[in-house]
Amino acid sequence: DARVTQTPRHKVTEMGQEVTMRCQPILGHNTVFWYRQTMMQGLELLAYFRNRAPLDDSGMPKDRFSAEMPDATLATLKIQPSEPRDSAVYFCASGGDGGRTDTQYFGPGTRLTVL
Amino acid sequence: AQSVAQPEDQVNVAEGNPLTVKCTYSVSGNPYLFWYVQYPNRGLQFLLKYITGDNLVKGSYGFEAEFNKSQTSFHLKKPSALVSDSALYFCAVRDMDSNYQLIWGAGTKLIIKP
Numbered sequence: 192d193a194r195v196t197q198t199p200r201h202k203v204t205e206m207g208q209e210v211t212m213r214c215q216p217i218l219g220h221n222t223v224f225w226y227r228q229t230m231m232q233g234l235e236l237l238a239y240f241r242n243r244a245p246l247d248d249s250g251m252p253k254d255r256f257s258a259e260m261p262d263a264t265l266a267t268l269k270i271q272p273s274e275p276r277d278s279a280v281y282f283c284a285s286g287g288d289g290g291r292t293d294t295q296y297f298g299p300g301t302r303l304t305v306l
Numbered sequence: 307a308q309s310v311a312q313p314e315d316q317v318n319v320a321e322g323n324p325l326t327v328k329c330t331y332s333v334s335g336n337p338y339l340f341w342y343v344q345y346p347n348r349g350l351q352f353l354l355k356y357i358t359g360d361n362l363v364k365g366s367y368g369f370e371a372e373f374n375k376s377q378t379s380f381h382l383k384k385p386s387a388l389v390s391d392s393a394l395y396f397c398a399v400r401d402m403d404s405n406y407q408l409i410w411g412a413g414t415k416l417i418i419k420p
Contacts, residue, residue: 224407233410233412233413234410234413236407236408239405239407247404247407284350289405289406290406291357292338293406294340294352295352295408296352297342297349297350299349
């Protein structure tokens with residue numbers, strides 16, 4: 192049963208610390224998405240990769256957030272320095288070719304709390 | 307610009323009754339529509355999608371959705387609700403102008419009462 196995996200599942204950190212979240216997309220998937228979910232804003236797209244290349248990161252605060260895909264089996268989302276307003280659940284999703292009929296499959300999420 | 311709306315923040319249904327969760331969309335061209343479900347403390351799970359063809363799409367867990375082009379709607383339905391269907395439901399539409407990303411509705415909380 193192929194699944195998207197995310198680590199860590201929970202993270203509590205203090206303001207100013209660096210946070211790194213990792214995602215392993217489903218093997219063979221060519222697209223990776225990072226989303227943030229909060230009660231106030233709902234589901235927001237932060238970054239979108241296709242074949243490991245960033246296609247869109249317009250939803251990401253550039254001064255503190257960065258997203259990369261070092262290889263096809265790993266996507267990372269970093270926050271440096273973290274702030275209390277970054278507290279949210281961060282989801283990674285992966286998909287096939289990213290075409291119009293493609294389906295995204297979500298990981299279980301990383302719940303981040305910044306004190 | 308393309309958009310999707312879920313007009314109800316919450317829907318309450320008695321167990322055993324039929325349920326409907328509403329979704330309307332606005333797109334230029336043919337719509338590609340999706341429903342996802344999110345259980346507490348879990349990621350979103352894909353339920354079903356409309357690409358083309360039959361207006362009634364069947365999905366996981368006994369859910370189905372009816373595509374109505376004239377009303378620009380894609381409502382999620384189930385003939386008989388279960389308490390375990392209680393969750394947050396998201397409708398999404400493909401953004402044909404922006405790398406085929408998904409545009410997400412705000413979500414509808416479905417509560418099934420025993």
